[in-house]
Amino acid sequence: MPESRIDQASGLRQLFGAASWRRPVCFVAPDPAMARVGVLSLADGLAGYGIAASVDGRPGAQASGALRLVDDPRRLDDRTQSANGIDLVVQGIAGPAGITHLYRHIKELVGSYRVERLGVVLVGPVEPGIGERCRANLADALDRFTGARVEIWGSLGAGRAFRRAAAAGTSVQALDRDGVESREFDRLAGHLAGSVGPQAGPATH
Numbered sequence: 001m002p003e004s005r006i007d008q009a010s011g012l013r014q015l016f017g018a019a020s021w022r023r024p025v026c027f028v029a030p031d032p033a034m035a036r037v038g039v040l041s042l043a044d045g046l047a048g049y050g051i052a053a054s055v056d057g058r059p060g061a062q063a064s065g066a067l068r069l070v071d072d073p074r075r076l077d078d079r080t081q082s083a084n085g086i087d088l089v090v091q092g093i094a095g096p097a098g099i100t101h102l103y104r105h106i107k108e109l110v111g112s113y114r115v116e117r118l119g120v121v122l123v124g125p126v127e128p129g130i131g132e133r134c135r136a137n138l139a140d141a142l143d144r145f146t147g148a149r150v151e152i153w154g155s156l157g158a159g160r161a162f163r164r165a166a167a168a169g170t171s172v173q174a175l176d177r178d179g180v181e182s183r184e185f186d187r188l189a190g191h192l193a194g195s196v197g198p199q200a201g202p203a204t205h
Contacts, residue, residue: 024068024076025192028109029091033166035071038091040171043069045189067192073113085114089152094124099134103141110146119152119188123159152191156181
């Protein structure tokens with residue numbers, strides 16, 4: 001039963017004492033179409049944890065109490081909506097050059113919005129050792145110079161499903177429910193939902 005799986009996810013959140021992210025979450029990417037895929041995929045992932053998410057332009061976007069997801073922080077035109085800060089999930093390109101560009105982009109966003117927590121999603125092949133060094137260097141630089149903490153780190157590999165979903169204007173899960181990239185977005189959504197245990201997973205759709 002879907003309800004029992006959602007209850008189990010809720011129980012895991014209580015067990016680990018974690019709270020879901022409450023501030024607006026902005027998924028930003030170099031390509032606006034990919035940013036849209038990001039928010040749609042996070043919303044579908046959150047649904048598996050029993051977390052309602054509002055996405056601008058999607059039916060039910062103004063649901064009361066829903067976690068607001070936007071693909072451009074400028075959509076938060078009413079500054080009262082972001083007065084307490086926003087959380088960011090930023091898509092970048094794997095590799096040292098991509099990480100350098102990503103750092104500059106995040107620093108620019110942090111200069112305009114109060115950001116304390118953020119996630120990074122990389123697209124492109126990268127060796128594990130290089131990826132870990134990139135993560136550590138980026139997290140250290142952002143913490144030291146902006147005060148923003150990197151709490152989520154994900155990789156979509158080559159990102160083929162991500163790009164196909166961008167062309168179709170849908171979520172990765174709607175395109176390929178059981179694919180690796182769908183599972184990665186489910187995992188990322190688990191962080192937003194507050195399910196912090198490595199064994200915690202979303203409800204099966």
